[in-house]
Amino acid sequence: MKVIVVGGGIIGCLTACMLKQRGVDCVVLERNTPGHEASWAGAGILCPIHPWLYPDDFSRFVDDSLMLFPQLREQMEQATGVDIQYIESGLMIPEFESDLVSHRDAALAWSRKFNWEVEALSVEETMLMEPSLNGAQLKSSLRWPKVSQLRNPRLLRAVQAWMRQLLIPCVENCHVDCLLESSCGVTGVQDSKGQKYEGDAVLLACGSWSGELAEKWGCSLPVKPVKGQIVLLHGPVGTLHHIVKHDDAYFVPRSDGRVLVGASMEYVGFKKGNTPEVVQALLHAMLRIAPGLKDAEIEHQWMGFRPGSPDGMPYIGPVESRKGLWVASGHYRNGVCLAPATAVMVSRWMTGEAVPEYMHSFLPGRISTASETLGYPEF
Template sequence: MRPVDLAVVGGGVIGCSAAYHAARRGARVVLLEAERLGAGASGAAAGMLNAQAEARGEDAFLRLLLKGRERHRSFAEELRDAGGPDPEYVWEGTLRVATEERFAAELRRTYSWQREAGLPARWLSGEEARELEPNLSRGALAALYLPEDGQVNSPRLVHALAQAGARLGVRFLEAARVTGFAVAGERVTGVRTARGEEVAAGCVVLAGGAASALLAGELGLRLPVSPVKGEIISVAALPAPVTANVWDDRCYLVPKRDGRVVIGATQEPGVYDRRPTLGGVATLSGAAVGLVPALSGATFLNAWGGLRPGTPDGRPVLGPAGGWEGLLIATGHHRNGVLLAPITGEIVASLALGDRPPVDVAPFSYERALQTAAR
C-alpha cells in the first residue's frame, strides 16, 4: 500500500469522523478497523446529544460538549450533501426526571449553575413535567428540561461519515486488526496489522475505543482508558410514549424516528464481555416501565451491549502522547463519543495536518489523564 498522510486506527464514530475531516482538508487517509465499521461502542450507542445533561460544571469539558452539539446542528446538511444515509437527527431536548428528593436537589443545583452560565434550561414541577410528557409516572416529583439537546441514529451516523469519507478518497479497511506500530527513533511512522501488512503514514491516530490502551502499550504508553460495559434494549412503541430524551437516575428513554424506543444503559466498569444479560434486560425493563408506565405494553425487540472507553474523570484523551511524534490519541469519550465525534474529528484533522485546532486540547491531554489516574 502506498504511504498515506493519515492512518486512523478504529472504525467507530470518532475514527470515521477523524478520517472524514482530514480528507476534507485534502489528506490521503486510510482507516483500519479490526471488525466492521461501527461494531463497537458507536454501533451500540443510543445516540443522545446531551451536551448540558452530561455537564457537571462550567469548565473546559462543558465548552467541548457544547461545541460538539453545535457542530451536530450543521452536520446533517453537510452529510446529506455528501450523499450518505440520513442520520435521523431529532432535536426535542432532554428531560431529566427526579422521582426522589435527593435527585431532585441534585438536578436543582444543575439548573442553578446552568442558568447562571446563560444556558437554556427550565425547572419543572412534577405536574409541569407531565404536561410536557403526559406519559410520565405520577411518581415524578420534578424535572429539568434542556431544550437544546437532541439525539441521532448512531449506526447511521457512522455509515454516513464513512460514505462521505469514501467519496473524498478515504480507504476503509475492515477486518484489519492493528497489532503494532512502525517506528523510527521517537517517531511513529505507520501501523502493522495481524496479517503482517505495514501501512506507512505521516501521522497515526489511535481511535480504538476501549481497545486503545492495549495498543498504546505497544509504544510503552500507559493510557488510562478501560471498558465500561453498557447494556441497552429496544422496544417498538407507536405512537411513541415520549417525545424528548427522558432520563432519570436509573435509565434513559430515547424515542427514535423509526418507531423504536431505545432504553439504556447499565454501567459495568472493567467488564470486557459485551453480550447482554438477563439481569441487564430485567433491570432496564423495570426502570423504564417505572418511569413511563405506558411502556409496559410495548413490544420487546432486542438487547445488546457495548464497551464504552472510560477514563478516570470521564473526559476524553486528545492529542499527542508520551513524546512520540507522528502519533495522536483520540479516545476515552465514555458515553459522549457520538456527541463529540464532529468536534473531535476537526481537532484531530487540525493537529495531524499542522493546523491550530478549533479548541484548546490542553485540558484533555495525555499528561492530564495520567495525573488524574494517579490520584
C-alpha cells in the same frame, strides 16, 4: 502528509474525512467491521450525562461540538443522501420522591453559566408534556427544549459513504500489532499478518481497545471497556416525546414509536452478551420512572463497550514521548456527541493549526484523577 488512523468507529472515520478535506491522505484500519462497536450501540443523545459534574473545559468542548452538527448533517446528507434522523426532541430530567440525589440546583446553575435554555416544570406541567411518567412519585422536572438526538447506525452509514466519496481506504479485519518508528519518530504500524502501513503520523482511535494497544506500544493510556446494555421497546408513536434521563435509566424515543431504554455500566472487560439480570433491572427502572411504557413490546436488546477513562473525559492530542503518535479515544459515553469537534480539532492540530486552549485539558499525558461519578464504575 499521510495519516494512518487506527480504528474505524465514528471518531476515526469522521477524523479521516476532516483530514482528507484538508489535503491529508489517510487510511483507516479497523480490527473488525467499521462502526460496529460503541459507535453503533449508543443511543445518539446529543448531550452528556450530567454535564454539570464535569470541568468547565469539557462543557466548552461539548458546546463547540454541538454547534457543528447542523452543518455536518447538511453536508453529509447532500453528499450521501443518508438521513441521520437528527431530531430536536428535547431532554427532560424528572425528580421523584424516592431519588437519593437531586441534580436540580447544579443543573440550573450550569445551564445559566453555559447559556443552555432550561425550564423548571411543576408536576402538572411535566405530566401534561410526558403523561407516561410516574406522576404519583413525581416532585418536579427540568426540561431542555433544544437538546437533540440522532440514529447512530445512520450517522455511521453517512460517514462511511462520505469516506468512499473522498476515496479514503478502509481496511477491515486488520489487527494492528506493532508501531513502526525511526530516529525521526513514528512512521506507521504493522498488523498481525506482517503488513506494514507507513505514513507521517498515526492516530490511535480504536475506542475501548486503545488502552491495551497503547500499552503494547509502551505508552500509558488508561482507556478500558465499560459494557453497556440497551433494551429496545416498540409501542405507539408519541407514547414518549422527550429524551428522559434519570440516574437509574434513560429513555430515548424515536420517531417510529420505538424507545431505547439504557444503559448499564459494567466493568467486566470484553465479556460480550446481554444478561437477564441487567435487562430486568432496566425494565424495572422503566416501570418506576415511566410506567406508561409498560405495554410496549420488547423488540430487541444489544450491548456495546464504551471506551472509559478514570475521569470520564477523552484523551485527545499528541503523545509527547512519541513524535508522530496522536490519540483520540476514551470518549466514554460522549463519543457521538463529541465526534464533530474531535474530528475538527484533531485535523487542525495534526496539520499545524492552533486549537483552543481548553483542548490541552484532554492531552494523553495528563494526570487523570479518578472520579466515581464520571469515570469507571465501582464494583
